[in-house]
Amino acid sequence: MTENRVRRVAEQIKKDIGAIINYEIKDPGVARLTSVTDVDLSRDLRHAAVYISIYGSDAEKEETLQALNRAAGFIRSEIGKRIRLRHTPEINFRLDNSIEYGAYIERVIKSLKEEENDGQDSGSG
16 A cells, blocks of 8 residues: 555544544534544555544543444444445554644743843833
């Protein structure tokens, strides 16, 4: 399987899973502020690691992750209906904390800049 095809299929799966999570899953355990950040698809297209970002507390994240893994069969069948593949990949959801980490880094940089500006303001007076 060519890398380009794997990448295109992974991108389509990412879009479709995002739509399924937001509009078709009725499980109350799935937080509404959930987004699919990446899909890592095996070269044979049989396994997909789906990385999701969930906004909420740690308990809400864990509950949402469990609910998504319970709904993996339904999501897989929906993917099979939307994308024509010989084998619909097995789906495994994984938590992606990169957005939170990026926000944390941004806060640290902002606070360092504020400290630097405060130090310059008080030193010039």
